[in-house]
Amino acid sequence: MTKMKRFLALGMAAMMILTAAGCGDKNKDTKQTDGSTEEFPKVDPYTNAEVQDLGGYEFTIAATFQYYEDPTGKDLIISEQAWQDRREEVEKLYNCKITVVPNPDNFSSKILAGEKVGDLVQMDLCDLYNAIGAGYLRPLDSIEGLDMSDARWDYTSKYTELATYKGRPYALSYAVPYEVRGGMVYNKTLLKKLGIQDDIQQLVKNGEWTFDKFLEICQKATVDANDDGIPESYGVMSQSGDKYCSDFINANGGRLAVMNEEGKVVENFSDQKVINGLTFATDLANTYNVAYIPESWRTKATFLAGGYTQSDFVQEFVNGKAAFYMCETWVMNQLIKPAADNIEYGFVPMPKGPDAEDYSCDGHYMLGFGVTVNNKDLDKAVVIINALAERAAAYQGDDWIDAAIEVQFFQDGDQGSVDNYKMLYENSNYDYIYGIGDMNALYNNALQPAALWNQGSPASVLSSMRGSMQSYLDTVYNK
Numbered sequence: 001m002t003k004m005k006r007f008l009a010l011g012m013a014a015m016m017i018l019t020a021a022g023c024g025d026k027n028k029d030t031k032q033t034d035g036s037t038e039e040f041p042k043v044d045p046y047t048n049a050e051v052q053d054l055g056g057y058e059f060t061i062a063a064t065f066q067y068y069e070d071p072t073g074k075d076l077i078i079s080e081q082a083w084q085d086r087r088e089e090v091e092k093l094y095n096c097k098i099t100v101v102p103n104p105d106n107f108s109s110k111i112l113a114g115e116k117v118g119d120l121v122q123m124d125l126c127d128l129y130n131a132i133g134a135g136y137l138r139p140l141d142s143i144e145g146l147d148m149s150d151a152r153w154d155y156t157s158k159y160t161e162l163a164t165y166k167g168r169p170y171a172l173s174y175a176v177p178y179e180v181r182g183g184m185v186y187n188k189t190l191l192k193k194l195g196i197q198d199d200i201q202q203l204v205k206n207g208e209w210t211f212d213k214f215l216e217i218c219q220k221a222t223v224d225a226n227d228d229g230i231p232e233s234y235g236v237m238s239q240s241g242d243k244y245c246s247d248f249i250n251a252n253g254g255r256l257a258v259m260n261e262e263g264k265v266v267e268n269f270s271d272q273k274v275i276n277g278l279t280f281a282t283d284l285a286n287t288y289n290v291a292y293i294p295e296s297w298r299t300k301a302t303f304l305a306g307g308y309t310q311s312d313f314v315q316e317f318v319n320g321k322a323a324f325y326m327c328e329t330w331v332m333n334q335l336i337k338p339a340a341d342n343i344e345y346g347f348v349p350m351p352k353g354p355d356a357e358d359y360s361c362d363g364h365y366m367l368g369f370g371v372t373v374n375n376k377d378l379d380k381a382v383v384i385i386n387a388l389a390e391r392a393a394a395y396q397g398d399d400w401i402d403a404a405i406e407v408q409f410f411q412d413g414d415q416g417s418v419d420n421y422k423m424l425y426e427n428s429n430y431d432y433i434y435g436i437g438d439m440n441a442l443y444n445n446a447l448q449p450a451a452l453w454n455q456g457s458p459a460s461v462l463s464s465m466r467g468s469m470q471s472y473l474d475t476v477y478n479k
Contacts, residue, residue, distance in 0.1 A: 044093055044387065052383050054096040059384045061369070062103040062118030077333060078404045079175045085392035096384060111136045111372060119381040120369040123171065128163055128370060129435030132170050133476035137370040139168040145382040148172065152389040155398075159368050162430045166263065171368040174388060176395065177405045180424050181365045182247060184350060185325045185332060187317065189343040190233060196220050196323075201416035204348055204359070211252070211280050214324075214351035218290040221323035235290035238326040239313055241303060242439065244291070245281055245447040246431075247326055250362040252277030252353025256433035256442075257473055265432045265477035267470050269462040273355040278451060278458035280353065286454040292322045293452060300453060304444065311335065318343055326350070328365065329421070332409045340411070347410060347417035349424050363428035436472035441465075 042051045076084060087098050103122055104110055110117050111134075123131060131137045140148055140160075148160050148169050156173040163171035173179070186200060198217055203209040218235020225232055238244035249256065254273035259265050268274060285291040294312075297303045314335040317325045320343075325336075329347075336345065349359035375381060391397075402418050410417045433439070446465045449455035456464075 042093060044390070045393075051093050051387075054094050054380050054383065056095060056097065057377075057380045057384075058097045058099055059381060060116075060118040061098065061100050061120045061122065063100050063122040064103040064124075065122070065367070078408050079177050079179070082176050082392055082395045083174050083388070085394060086388055086390065089392055090384060090387045094384065094387060096380075098384065098388075107131075108134065108136070111374060114374055116374045116376065117372050119371070119375060119377065120385065121372055122367060122369055124365045124367050125162060125430050126364050126434040126437070128171055128368070129165065129430075129432070130437055130476055131370065132165055133435065133479065136372055137170050138373050138375065139170055140172065140371065141168055143371065143378055143382055145379075146385060150386075152386065158425060158428060159366055162363055162366065162428060163368060163370075171370045172385070172389075173366075173368040175367070176391065177401050177408070178425050179366055180329050180361060180421050180428065181363050182243070182326075182328055182350070182361050183420065183424055184236075184348050185317070185327060185336060186346050186348060187320060187323055187325075187343055188346055190320045190323055191217075191221065193320075194221055194223060194233070194323075200348055201346065201420070204416075204420060207352070209348065209351050209359070211351050211353050215284070215288065215290070217323065218284065219288060222288075222290040231289075233320055234292035234322045236284065236324040236326065237292040237313060237317065237322040239310060239328065239331060241297065241448045241452055242443045243326055243328075244285075245278060245443065245451050247350050247362055248281035248353070249274050249277035250360055250429070250431065251350035251356060252280065253356035253360070254278075254353075255429075255431045257431060257469070259432065259477075265435075265473050267466060267473065269466050273353070275459050275462060276355055277353055278447060278462065281451045282454065282458055285451060292316070297452060300444075300449060300455075303448070303452065314339055329409060337409065337411075344411060346414060347420050349420055349427070359423065359427055361424040361428045362431065364430055364434040366428065432473065432477065433469065435476045436469060442469060 043049065044051050090096065091098055101118060104117065107117060107121075121137075128137070140146055148157075153160065153172065155176055156178055158178070159173035159175075160169045160171065163169060191198075196217060198213075200209065200217075203213060215235075221233055221235045222231050223233050224230065238247070246256075252273050254271055254275075254277045255268055256274060257265055258268045258271075281291075285293060294308045295302075296305070296308045310331065313325070313327075314331065316322070318336065318339045327336075332347065349361065352359050371378075371381070371385075402415070402422075405418045405421055406412070406414060409421065433442070442465060446461040450458050450461045455461070
């Protein structure tokens with residue numbers, strides 16, 4: 001995933017007017033009669049706990065993305081700005097320095113050489129599980145003083161739940177508002193233009209946003225007005241071929257790898273939920289012809305050659321090429337919102353498949369932080385890890401969060417999209433298949449050929465891949 005420039009929306013400053021309670025006299029120095037100043041122990045105003053003087057300890061965060069590297073705030077989204085503000089508070093309170101360093105490309109070799117890499121190391125869930133399997137990360141419940149059941153972690157507890165393997169948590173998150181990785185953006189302006197009157201937000205609330213209803217709307221939105229065989233608008237498009245396949249599988253409750261009753265992670269390619277989800281994606285593109293496939297995606301060779309960018313898709317979407325766009329949510333705040341001056345858009349979950357119990361969100365790219373086995377500074381590190389989990393002075397309580405999500409991702413007054421975003425965070429999940437790292441063999445040889453180019457039925461191509469991924473899964477999970 002490419003990390004692009006992000007925009008902190010105007011107007012948030014007016015909203016962030018809350019001030020820290022009780023952070024005045026407790027932290028003031030006390031003057032002596034001889035004019036000197038003796039500093040008494042400080043108290044963290046948000047925990048009422050006595051703070052430790054860490055003697056200038058440099059706490060390092062190894063980050064994959066630009067997440068925390070801009071103290072000016074110019075390129076920070078709201079969740080990052082909230083963390084940045086707390087970072088500055090912690091540095092002053094605890095007499096420490098919090099430094100962000102790049103997450104090294106040679107992470108494995110550094111760990112094997114005994115290096116700490118960072119007090120915290122940023123990873124998405126894919127890389128996290130790879131690191132767990134390799135034995136590079138320390139379970140958080142093995143760190144004295146770190147209690148992930150503490151209330152300070154409540155808001156981001158879903159991430160730690162997804163980062164829990166065989167009952168042990170391996171990662172934490174500081175994202176407030178929290179991070180959601182997927183769903184569908186839809187072009188309200190295009191739907192109105194085409195006379196499609198369905199209230200999609202209400203369909204979601206009623207539990208009626210299903211594969212069948214989605215197909216019905218996609219068929220109405222696919223219009224070839226001049227009868228030249230090439231529709232001017234389509235029902236759906238996706239930011240990538242792998243997402244097109246995996247999100248429909250996920251939306252039907254399917255997982256490509258699961259943990260069995262014996263605690264072993266195994267391939268799950270023959271599960272009917274997986275087959276039915278991929279079949280629906282295949283039918284949208286090849287039977288109903290309601291999925292927009294760019295010209296450069298029409299063959300496997302041209303697809304793999306690349307050349308069609310995320311910006312190309314976004315421009316097509318805002319120009320009315322498709323009613324629905326399957327994308328990660330960062331695309332909304334970085335690309336769609338800045339380009340959507342002339343359209344109204346909204347956000348919904350993937351439609352619910354016939355085999356699924358609820359709406360779902362594939363969260364394998366969710367970002368968080370782990371602690372490496374080589375970290376020998378845990379006595380100092382845990383103090384800062386805990387302190388950073390508290391909110392900065394201007395971000396106390398939760399009243400501001402809905403407004404922040406709306407400003408960050410959506411258009412004014414779109415509470416329905418905010419509600420869907422929050423719901424998808426709670427419904428985020430992780431498929432064990434992503435821990436193996438390189439997924440090209442599965443997607444390029446099976447899923448995408450079936451869904452994009454109609455090369456074999458989903459059942460047959462999935463059957464042909466049986467056994468091909470198990471050795472990789474064993475390496476990561478089943479040692």
